[in-house]
Amino acid sequence: MSATRLKYFQTGSFAAGNRLVDPDQRSVQSDPGRANAITCGHRACQGCGEALGARYALDAAMRATGGDLIATNATGCLEVFSTPYPESSWQLPWIHSLFGNAAAVATGVAAALKAKGNTHTRVVGQGGDGGTVDIGFACLSGMFERGDDVLFICYDNEAYMNTGVQRSAATPPAAYTSTTQAVGDEPGATWGQGKSVPLIALAHEIPYVATATIADLRDLERKVQTAMEVRGARYIHVLVTCPLGWGAASADSIKLARLATETGIFPVWEGEHGDVVSVTKIRHQTPVEEYLKLQTRYRHLFLPARREDIIERIQARADRNIARFGLLEAADDDPLDLQVEAGS
Amino acid sequence: MFEQIEGSQAVARAVAACRPEVICAYPISPQTHIVEGLSRLVKSGRLAPCEFVNVESEYAAMSVAIGASATGARAYTATASQGLLYMTEALYNASGLGLPIVMTVANRAIGAPINIWNDHSDSMSQRDSGWIQLYVESNQEAVDVHLQAFRLAEALSLPVMVCMDGFILTHAVESVELPGQEQVDQFLPAFEPRQQLDPEHPLTIGAMVGPEAYTEVRYLAHYKQMQALDLIPEVAGLFEQRFGRSSGGFLRHYRSDDAGTIVVALGSVLGTIEDVVDELRDAGEHIGAVGIRTFRPWPADEVRAALAGAKRVIVLEKAFAIGIGGIVSQDVHGALAGLPISVHTAIAGLGGRPITKASLRQLLADARAGQLAPITFVDLNHALVDAEIQRMLSARRSGPHAENMLRDIGIVGAGPV
Ligand SMILES: Cc1ncc(C[n+]2csc(CCOP(=O)(O)OP(=O)(O)O)c2C)c(N)n1
Ligand code: SF4
Ligand SMILES: [Mg+2]
Numbered sequence: 001m002s003a004t005r006l007k008y009f010q011t012g013s014f015a016a017g018n019r020l021v022d023p024d025q026r027s028v029q030s031d032p033g034r035a036n037a038i039t040c041g042h043r044a045c046q047g048c049g050e051a052l053g054a055r056y057a058l059d060a061a062m063r064a065t066g067g068d069l070i071a072t073n074a075t076g077c078l079e080v081f082s083t084p085y086p087e088s089s090w091q092l093p094w095i096h097s098l099f100g101n102a103a104a105v106a107t108g109v110a111a112a113l114k115a116k117g118n119t120h121t122r123v124v125g126q127g128g129d130g131g132t133v134d135i136g137f138a139c140l141s142g143m144f145e146r147g148d149d150v151l152f153i154c155y156d157n158e159a160y161m162n163t164g165v166q167r168s169a170a171t172p173p174a175a176y177t178s179t180t181q182a183v184g185d186e187p188g189a190t191w192g193q194g195k196s197v198p199l200i201a202l203a204h205e206i207p208y209v210a211t212a213t214i215a216d217l218r219d220l221e222r223k224v225q226t227a228m229e230v231r232g233a234r235y236i237h238v239l240v241t242c243p244l245g246w247g248a249a250s251a252d253s254i255k256l257a258r259l260a261t262e263t264g265i266f267p268v269w270e271g272e273h274g275d276v277v278s279v280t281k282i283r284h285q286t287p288v289e290e291y292l293k294l295q296t297r298y299r300h301l302f303l304p305a306r307r308e309d310i311i312e313r314i315q316a317r318a319d320r321n322i323a324r325f326g327l328l329e330a331a332d333d334d335p336l337d338l339q340v341e342a343g344s
Numbered sequence: 345m346f347e348q349i350e351g352s353q354a355v356a357r358a359v360a361a362c363r364p365e366v367i368c369a370y371p372i373s374p375q376t377h378i379v380e381g382l383s384r385l386v387k388s389g390r391l392a393p394c395e396f397v398n399v400e401s402e403y404a405a406m407s408v409a410i411g412a413s414a415t416g417a418r419a420y421t422a423t424a425s426q427g428l429l430y431m432t433e434a435l436y437n438a439s440g441l442g443l444p445i446v447m448t449v450a451n452r453a454i455g456a457p458i459n460i461w462n463d464h465s466d467s468m469s470q471r472d473s474g475w476i477q478l479y480v481e482s483n484q485e486a487v488d489v490h491l492q493a494f495r496l497a498e499a500l501s502l503p504v505m506v507c508m509d510g511f512i513l514t515h516a517v518e519s520v521e522l523p524g525q526e527q528v529d530q531f532l533p534a535f536e537p538r539q540q541l542d543p544e545h546p547l548t549i550g551a552m553v554g555p556e557a558y559t560e561v562r563y564l565a566h567y568k569q570m571q572a573l574d575l576i577p578e579v580a581g582l583f584e585q586r587f588g589r590s591s592g593g594f595l596r597h598y599r600s601d602d603a604g605t606i607v608v609a610l611g612s613v614l615g616t617i618e619d620v621v622d623e624l625r626d627a628g629e630h631i632g633a634v635g636i637r638t639f640r641p642w643p644a645d646e647v648r649a650a651l652a653g654a655k656r657v658i659v660l661e662k663a664f665a666i667g668i669g670g671i672v673s674q675d676v677h678g679a680l681a682g683l684p685i686s687v688h689t690a691i692a693g694l695g696g697r698p699i700t701k702a703s704l705r706q707l708l709a710d711a712r713a714g715q716l717a718p719i720t721f722v723d724l725n726h727a728l729v730d731a732e733i734q735r736m737l738s739a740r741r742s743g744p745h746a747e748n749m750l751r752d753i754g755i756v757g758a759g760p761v
Contacts, residue, residue, distance in 0.1 A: 083551035084554075085554060085556070086551075093546045093549075096549070097410050101404065108408035109541060114395050116416070142404055
C-alpha cells in the first residue's frame with residue numbers, strides 16, 4: 001500500500017476523503033475481501049470510535065499478515081462489547097486474560113511461537129488507555145524494553161469508559177469524568193497530570209512508534225502495515241472518540257477526531273528507534289474551542305459562565321504541540337488551497 | 345543417576361528434562377536458584393528449543409506463561425511469598441482458562457513483617473485459586489513430583505503448583521537421583537492442548553460470561569479437580585512403575601495404621617516428625633504420622649480412611665488463617681465429620697522458626713496428658729507477647745510491634761549483627 005498523502009478540506013462532512021484517491025486505494029467497508037477481524041453484531045455504542053479503530057487496525061494487520069495473526073486483548077469496552085457470551089465478533093484467534101496484562105500475554109504468545117520455530121504467525125496486543133497507560137503500563141514497558149515481537153495498539157478514548165467514564169492518566173486536563181467532576185474552582189481533570197505513552201514508548205527506542213486517529217483511517221491502516229513490516233516491539237496509539245464518555249453526538253465521532261488533530265490537541269506522528277521521523281501536518285489550525293464545545297465533558301468551560309482562562313490554557317497546550325512537533329504546514333500554491341484561503 | 349546437588353538445581357534439572365518451551369523468570373528468594381539454573385541451561389543451548397523470558401514482575405511472569413500456554417507451549421515459572429501474591433490475579437486467570445502451567449513455589453512467609461524464611465503462608469493463601477497443589481517432603485520428591493506435575497496438568501488442562509519448603513529444601517545439598525532424559529520423554533507425553541490460539545482455527549479464549557453460565561464454568565473447574573482425584577494416584581503409580589520410587593500421590597502414611605495419635609503435616613517437617621514418632625514408638629506409644637502430599641484437590645476419603653482409627657489427630661501447620669485458626673485443620677475436620685476423633689491445630693515454624701524434636705515432644709506430651717488446647721502456637725514466646733500487649737494497652741503510640749519485640753529480646757540496637 002503506498003502512502004498517498006491526502007489533503008483534507010473541511011467541506012463540512014469531515015469524511016475521510018475516499019473520493020480523492022484512486023478506486024483501488026479506497027477503504028471500502030463492504031469490500032468482500034475485507035478480513036473483518038471484528039465482524040458485525042458486537043455491542044459497541046453507536047459511533048464508537050474504538051470499534052471503528054480496532055476494526056481498521058486489525059483488518060490492516062490481517063491484510064499485512066495474510067490472516068496469520070493472534071490478538072491479545074485487555075479488559076475494557078473493546079473486550080466486553082466484542083465477546084458477550086456465547087458470541088464473539090472476533091474472526092481471528094483472540095485471547096482476553098486480564099485488565100493489566102495484555103502486553104505480557106502477547107509476549108507469551110510471541111515466545112511460544114518462537115520456541116515452536118513459527119516465524120510466520122504475528123502477534124498484536126491491544127487495550128484501552130486505562131489498560132495501556134495505567135494498569136497495563138509495567139507489562140507494556142517490559143515488553144518494549146525486551147524487544148518482544150509484538151505490536152501493541154492502544155485505543156485511547158481518554159478515560160475508563162467500560163466502568164462508567166472514570167479518569168485515567170490519558171484524561172486531558174479540565175475534562176469532566178465521573179471521578180473528576182465539573183465542580184469547584186478548577187473543574188474537571190487536574191492540570192499538570194497525565195502522561196504521553198507514545199513519547200514514553202519512543203524513549204524505549206523501539207523500532208516503531210506511531211500515533212493515529214480514527215479521522216484518518218487510511219493513515220491508521222498504513223501505520224499498522226508499516227508496523228507489521230518490522231520485527232520487535234512496536235506501538236501505535238490511536239485516538240478514538242467515545243460518544244458516551246465525551247458527551248458527543250455519535251455522528252460527530254470522526255469530526256471530533258479530526259478536530260483533535262487540526263487543533264493540535266492530538267499530534268499525529270511516527271517515530272523510529274527513539275526519533276520522531278514524520279508528523280502529519282495541519283493545513284489550517286482550528287481554535288480548540290471548536291473541538292471543546294462539541295463535548296459535554298467540557299460544558300463547564302462555557303456554562304454557566306465562560307472560563308476563558310481554562311480555554312486559553314488548553315489552547316496553549318495545543319499551540320505547544322504544534323510548535324514542538326512542527327505540525328503546521330507551510331502554505332503552498334495548491335489551487336484548492338488558495339480557494340480555501342480565499343474563503344470560498 | 346545419583347548426584348550430590350542443591351534442591352533448586354535438582355528441580356531446575358528435572359524441569360529442564362520436561363522440555364518446557366517457555367520459562368518466565370523473576371527473582372525472589374528462596375526460589376531464585378531454580379530459574380538461575382534454568383537460565384544457564386537455556387543460554388548454553390542444553391535446553392532447546394526454549395524461550396527464557398526475564399519479565400518485569402511476577403504478574404508478568406504468570407501472564408507470559410498464560411499467553412505461552414494458550415499458544416500451545418509447555419510453560420513454567422517459579423516464585424514464592426510476595427511474588428505469589430503479586431501474581432494472584434493471574435493465578436486465578438490461568439486456572440479459570442484451564443491452562444496447564446506448572447509452577448514451583450519455594451514456600452516462604454509473607455510480610456509484613458517482611459521475612460524471607462520458610463512457612464506455608466504463601467501457597468495456603470492460594471488454596472482456592474483453582475490450582476492443583478502438591479507438597480513435597482524431600483528434594484528427591486521435589487524432582488519426582490515436577491515430572492508428575494507436567495503430566496497431570498496437561499492431562500487435566502489445569503495448572504499445578506509444586507510447593508517445596510524454601511531454604512530447607514531449595515538450598516539443601518543432598519543426594520538426589522536425577523531422571524534420565526529418555527526416561528522422562530517416555531513418561532511425559534507431548535503436550536496436546538485442549539484449546540490453542542491458532543490462525544488456522546481461530547478461537548476466542550477468555551470471553552465474558554454472565555450469570556447464565558458462570559456457575560457452570562466454575563463447576564467444570566471443580567469437576568476437573570475431582571478428576572484429578574482419580575488421576576493423581578494413577579500418575580504416581582505409573583511413576584513408581586517407571587522410576588522404581590514412590591513419590592507423590594495423596595498421602596504418606598508413617599506408622600499410622602494402628603496409631604491412637606496421628607500427626608498430620610505437609611512438606612519437609614515430616615522428616616522431623618517421623619524421627620519423633622520413632623522415638624515415641626520405641627517408648628511404647630501408639631503414634632504415627634500422615635503427610636498430606638495433595639492438598640488441592642483435597643483427598644477427603646483417603647484422609648478419612650487414614651485417620652479413622654485414631655483417637656486424636658494433631659494437624660501441624662506452617663500457616664494459619666488469622667481470626668480463626670488452622671487452614672488444613674478445617675479440611676481435616678471436614679474429612680472426619682461424625683467420627684469420635686479430637687482434632688487439634690498446632691501452628692509451628694512460622695517465618696522460618698525451626699520446628700525441633702524437643703518442641704514436638706513437648707506438644708505430644710501435652711496431648712498425652714490431655715492438656716492440648718484446640719489451637720496451640722508451638723514455641724510462642726508468651727512473655728514477649730504479653731509485654732508487647734501491655735505496651736499496646738498502656739500507650740496509643742506504642743510503636744511498631746516487630747521493632748519493639750526485637751528490642752526486647754536484644755537484637756535490635758545490640759550493636760553490629
Ligand atoms: C484489576 C482490575 N481493576 C479494575 C477493573 C475494572 N475495569 C474493567 S474495564 C475498566 C476500564 C477500561 O478502561 P480502558 O482501558 O480505558 O478501556 P475502555 O473501556 O475505555 O475502552 C476497568 C476499570 C478490572 N477489570 N480489573
Ligand atoms: S462507552 Fe465509549 S468506548 Fe465504550 S462502547 Fe460506548 S462509545 Fe465505545
Ligand atoms: Mg478508555
